[in-house]
Amino acid sequence: MAEPAATPRLTDRDRSAAERAAIDASCRGPVLYFTTSAVVWLLIGSLLALVASIKLHSPYFLTGSPELTFGRVRMAHLQAVAMGWSSMATVAACLWLMCRLSRAELVYPKLLYLSGTLWNVGVLVAVLGILLGDAQSVEWLDAPRYAPPFFVAGLGIVAAWVMAVFRRRQEPHVYVTQWYILAAVFWFPWLYLTTVFMIFWSPATGVVQPIVNWWFGHNVLGLWFTPVAVGTAYYLIPKIIGRPIHSYYLSIMGFWALALFYSWAGMHHLIGGPIPAWLATASTVGSMMMFIPVIAVAINHHMTMRGHFRRLKYSPALRFTVFGAIAYTWVSFQGSIEALKDFNEVVHFTHYTVAHAHLGVYGFVAMIFFGLYYYMIPRLTGREWVSPLLIRVHFWCAAVGITLYFVSLSIGGWWQGRMLNNPNIPFGRIIDYLLPYLYARSIAGVLLTVGHLAFATLFVMNLFGWGRLRSGPTYFVEPEETTPTPTTERAERELIPVR
Amino acid sequence: MDRGMVIFVGALLTFSSSWLGLILFPYWQLNNEQPFQKDPTETPYPLPLQGLALAGKTVYQQNGCMYCHSQQVRSERFGNWWDEHGQMRTGADIKRGWGLRRTVSRDYIYDNPTMLGTMRTGPDLANVGVRYSEQWQHTHTFNPRAINQWSIMPSFAFLYTKERIVGERSAKALKLGREWTVNPGYRWRPTDREWEAILQQHGDSIRSRYRAEHGSDLDSPDSNQRLLEFWLTTEEEGYQIVPTAEAEALIAYLMALKKAEFPLPEAKE
Numbered sequence: 001m002a003e004p005a006a007t008p009r010l011t012d013r014d015r016s017a018a019e020r021a022a023i024d025a026s027c028r029g030p031v032l033y034f035t036t037s038a039v040v041w042l043l044i045g046s047l048l049a050l051v052a053s054i055k056l057h058s059p060y061f062l063t064g065s066p067e068l069t070f071g072r073v074r075m076a077h078l079q080a081v082a083m084g085w086s087s088m089a090t091v092a093a094c095l096w097l098m099c100r101l102s103r104a105e106l107v108y109p110k111l112l113y114l115s116g117t118l119w120n121v122g123v124l125v126a127v128l129g130i131l132l133g134d135a136q137s138v139e140w141l142d143a144p145r146y147a148p149p150f151f152v153a154g155l156g157i158v159a160a161w162v163m164a165v166f167r168r169r170q171e172p173h174v175y176v177t178q179w180y181i182l183a184a185v186f187w188f189p190w191l192y193l194t195t196v197f198m199i200f201w202s203p204a205t206g207v208v209q210p211i212v213n214w215w216f217g218h219n220v221l222g223l224w225f226t227p228v229a230v231g232t233a234y235y236l237i238p239k240i241i242g243r244p245i246h247s248y249y250l251s252i253m254g255f256w257a258l259a260l261f262y263s264w265a266g267m268h269h270l271i272g273g274p275i276p277a278w279l280a281t282a283s284t285v286g287s288m289m290m291f292i293p294v295i296a297v298a299i300n301h302h303m304t305m306r307g308h309f310r311r312l313k314y315s316p317a318l319r320f321t322v323f324g325a326i327a328y329t330w331v332s333f334q335g336s337i338e339a340l341k342d343f344n345e346v347v348h349f350t351h352y353t354v355a356h357a358h359l360g361v362y363g364f365v366a367m368i369f370f371g372l373y374y375y376m377i378p379r380l381t382g383r384e385w386v387s388p389l390l391i392r393v394h395f396w397c398a399a400v401g402i403t404l405y406f407v408s409l410s411i412g413g414w415w416q417g418r419m420l421n422n423p424n425i426p427f428g429r430i431i432d433y434l435l436p437y438l439y440a441r442s443i444a445g446v447l448l449t450v451g452h453l454a455f456a457t458l459f460v461m462n463l464f465g466w467g468r469l470r471s472g473p474t475y476f477v478e479p480e481e482t483t484p485t486p487t488t489e490r491a492e493r494e495l496i497p498v499r
Numbered sequence: 500m501d502r503g504m505v506i507f508v509g510a511l512l513t514f515s516s517s518w519l520g521l522i523l524f525p526y527w528q529l530n531n532e533q534p535f536q537k538d539p540t541e542t543p544y545p546l547p548l549q550g551l552a553l554a555g556k557t558v559y560q561q562n563g564c565m566y567c568h569s570q571q572v573r574s575e576r577f578g579n580w581w582d583e584h585g586q587m588r589t590g591a592d593i594k595r596g597w598g599l600r601r602t603v604s605r606d607y608i609y610d611n612p613t614m615l616g617t618m619r620t621g622p623d624l625a626n627v628g629v630r631y632s633e634q635w636q637h638t639h640t641f642n643p644r645a646i647n648q649w650s651i652m653p654s655f656a657f658l659y660t661k662e663r664i665v666g667e668r669s670a671k672a673l674k675l676g677r678e679w680t681v682n683p684g685y686r687w688r689p690t691d692r693e694w695e696a697i698l699q700q701h702g703d704s705i706r707s708r709y710r711a712e713h714g715s716d717l718d719s720p721d722s723n724q725r726l727l728e729f730w731l732t733t734e735e736e737g738y739q740i741v742p743t744a745e746a747e748a749l750i751a752y753l754m755a756l757k758k759a760e761f762p763l764p765e766a767k768e
Contacts, residue, residue: 056620059644059651063684066657071563137560138612166503174501182503183510190514194522199612205530206607210615215521223514252500259510263517272573273615274602279525286517345578349569349619420619422580423594427622428649435651 019103020379026105027095028380030112032463034092035373037120039459041084044127046449048077053445057438067131075135075142079126082140082220083151086361088119089369090228091158094181096376097235098162101178102169106161115157122150138199138209140217148196155192159185176251180231183259187223191216207274211267218266221360226328227258229368230297233325236371237304240318241311246303254296261289268339272348280341287339294332301325314475316391321371323399327363331356346421351437352413355406362448363402370398370455377459378474383467385474390454392476397451405444412437532608535763544761547609548752555752558658558745560612567652568624569616572598572759596630597623598759600766606758621652625758636750637742638673644686645679656684658746664739672739676732680740694727705730 052073054061062068099106106112126143129135134144143151162185166178195216198204204212238245245251264286271280305322312319334356337343347353374391378384385391412434419425419433461467467474500506534543548556559565575590582588592598602625607613616623631639635646641659643650659673661683673680681687689697698705706717709729717726742750759766 055653056651059653060685063654064657066562069562069655069657070653071566072561074566075563133561135561135563136612137563137565137614139566139617142563172501174503174506179500179506182506186507186510187514194518198522198526203611204526206532206610206613207604207615208526208529209611209613211525212522215517219517256509256513259513260516263514264521267521269617270615272577273571274604274606276525276528276604279521282520345573349617351620353617418580421578421591423591424580424582428647431649431651438651 020100023099023103023105024379026107027099027109030106030109030116031092031096031376032380033113033116034088034095034119035377036459036463037116038085038088038092038369039456041080041088041123042452043456045077045080045085046445046452048073048080048127050442050445050449052077053438053442057435057442066133072131072133072135075137076127076130078140079123079130079143082361083119083126083143084123086225086365086369088116089366089372090184090225091116091119092376093228093232093369093372094158094162094185095165096380097177097232098165098181101171101175101235102165103171104165104168106165107168108161111157112161115154115161118150118154118157122147122154125150136200138213140220141195141199141213145200148192148200152189152193152196155189159189175235176245176255177231177235179255180227180234183255184224184227184231187219187227187263191219191223210270210273211275211279214269215266218269219263221365222258222262222265225361225365226262229324229365230254230258230328232368232372233301233321233328236317236321236368236375237301237325240315240321240375241305241308243304243308246300250296250300254293254300257289257293257296261286261293265290265335265339268344271339271341271344284339284341287336290332290336294329294336298325298329314477315473316385316388316395316476317371317375317473319371319395319476320367320374320398324364324366324368324371327359327367327402331359331364334359346417347413348417349420350413350417351409351434351441352417355409355413358402358409359406363406367398367402370394373455373459377462378467378470381462381465381467382470383462383465384470384472385458386461386467387458388474388476390458391474393454394451394458397447397454401444401447401451404447405441408437408440408444412440529604532605534608535605535761544763545606545609545758548755551748551751552755553752554744555748555750555755558749559614559752562655564624565614565616567618567620568622569619570602570623570625570756570758571615572600572602572623572625574601577601592623595622598626600759600762602759603763603766605763605765624753624756626756626760628754628756629760633750633754634674636753637746638675640746640749641673641675641740642679642684642686645675654684655746655749658743658749659683659740660743661738661740664737668739669741671741673741675734675740677735678731680735680738683740688731689727697730698726708733 051062051068052070055063055070055073066072095106095112122143126147129144129147130142135142136144162181166182195212198212199209203209234245234251265283266286267275267279267283268287271284273280301322312322338347338353338356374385416430416434419430534545536543547553573590573592575593577589578591579587579589580591593600606625607615639646640655642654642656643652644654661680678687705726709717709726713729719725
């Protein structure tokens with residue numbers, strides 16, 4: 001009796017495995033190009049970060065040349081990690097997840113090589129241009145004037161390709177990850193163009209510039225990195241544990257609430273500044289409303305994971321992703337609180353904000369993209385990760401590093417703010433007080449960099465075919481039990497990402 | 500939500516709402532602000548940067564000064580602390596002497612880019628032009644620790660040139676002891692052996708200069724140490740440190756920063 005029922009199921013599985021393999025093959029080149037570039041920029045960005053961090057407590061470190069003065073290194077670091085690592089990893093995620101979830105192959109991949117090259121040239125001229133003295137001193141947009149055209153062109157191609165894949169979709173159901181990606185590739189080009197236009201190409205007057213600047217600075221996280229990283233978590237968590245997303249309606253609510261409210265935050269970066277009071281208030285409201293999408297996503301992810309937390313013990317991809325998802329909840333709550341005037345008056349001009357920013361772009365975004373790499377790269381190269389030990393080194397360096405970073409600068413930053421608010425405390429005492437926390441940040445930076453070196457080693461070894469051929473994932477430790485892969489029908493019924 | 504159009508239109512609308520509210524409205528409200536002039540005979544405020552100061556703004560930009568120094572003064576009601584009687588007080592920015600009033604949008608109408616800044620690793624610079632002299636600024640930019648021992652600001656010695664004096668010492672030369680100028684950007688001390696050699700060669704002249712300034716108390720056990728400290732604070736013979744054009748421009752820019760000094764009607768609390 002069991003025989004006839006089992007056979008078509010097996011064929012179905014074979015067929016969909018073949019289809020997946022064809023999809024992966026179609027996007028292998030461009031996705032690996034973007035992921036490799038991202039890793040290179042991550043290493044360069046880490047190095048720049050470390051130099052900048054050490055300079056803050058030891059001002060005589062590398063002080064002789066204009067190229068390595070603190071201000072320039074800091075700006076170059078931001079361009080390397082934001083436009084290089086995070087953005088290029090975001091693009092890789094958009095391309096691969098969109099192909100998989102649409103069940104469509106990537107067409108004309110060659111143009112995406114062009115896009116990646118334009119992007120790399122953009123980041124390269126941004127980093128070199130800043131170090132050589134062409135920086136703009138516009139936060140997040142320090143790249144010299146000759147860099148934006150490269151980003152605009154590269155981004156345009158990516159956006160068009162993601163849309164094209166989506167339009168060619170074979171899968172009628174549009175999964176939540178696809179909503180986020182579609183919105184992000186539409187939002188970011190618009191955001192970037194508007195900002196570059198209003199600050200550089202046709203500069204607005206006076207304080208309109210910082211207003212546009214912070215609308216960009218906040219939304220680059222909120223409408224570009226966040227949607228794609230949250231979308232990635234929405235894909236990876238159910239995929240790895242083989243279980244559907246807890247609630248379809250919560251994902252809808254989370255998505256629309258993010259779309260509506262995140263874009264309204266941003267002006268809280270200017271609380272107390274020379275801008276109209278209503279503007280800061282509007283953003284404070286937007287920030288408070290962010291509790292809704294964040295709680296929706298947090299509940300959804302947590303309820304999906306419930307009963308499966310033991311899997312964190314062996315799956316690297318899951319462990320990184322869940323760390324990122326938890327950091328997302330934490331950093332968003334913190335961000336909403338920071339937008340309150342009473343709190344903001346203390347932490348506004350301090351390292352507290354720096355800690356918060358790094359928890360967002362590293363603890364949340366980068367960690368989820370690490371998770372994506374551990375899941376996606378073997379499927380593209382056909383090779384497993386070569387060493388569980390190196391993955392473990394990467395995870396613990398990253399996790400301990402970002403925690404130390406966050407804790408030390410949050411404490412130091414809070415008291416820095418309290419002391420700045422008291423005019424009887426001379427400036428020198430604030431600096432002296434901060435020094436131990438700044439040293440702690442450098443130690444955290446060393447840890448993060450070591451983790452990145454382990455990660456890059458694994459990545460390069462995988463690319464050059466040093467891992468064993470793919471049969472099953474490389475785990476931290478071998479799991480006690482195996483879960484059956486969800487079938488297509490069950491997946492459609494219960495909203496597991498099918499591909 | 501299986502239709503791409505729903506997502507597209509939704510994303511367009513939500514994003515447009517913030518663009519309209521946070522960008523377009525402020526643009527209409529603030530983009531055409533004019534300088535303030537009480538009556539036509541008075542000079543309007545603010546005035547655009549010109550000449551050297553304008554060039555200095557570029558140096559400020561290139562070196563990312565705004566990542567440690569803001570240029571905005573918060574209102575008297577902002578930022579609270581408790582004084583020695585446990586009384587809550589506010590307005591630290593103004594009490595620290597960073598401005599006579601809060602800054603308002605009109606202070607910035609000629610700024611491009613507008614470098615408000617978001618970080619105070621160092622003090623605010625909105626009115627730094629009235630706080631220090633030009634000479635102080637040059638010394639401090641060359642090596643901040645020559646003025647404040649605790650400073651973590653980078654040395655900008657690369658904006659200065661060390662040259663052999665031909666004829667007379669330049670009027671623009673920095674007035675700094677040799678500990679700051681022997682190795683520009685760093686603080687120099689001779690090793691014990693070097694110091695011995697120096698004493699052997701120039702000992703007499705150093706001692707006589709010390710006596711001329713401090714009287715003749717060179718017999719106590721720590722005299723060698725005191726002599727060294729004294730010698731380090733004297734100027735290096737035959738060499739001088741002069742600002743490059745970039746340094747001159749940067750300081751001209753800093754000296755031109757006088758925001759939050761001129762009274763504006765809208766800045767009244």
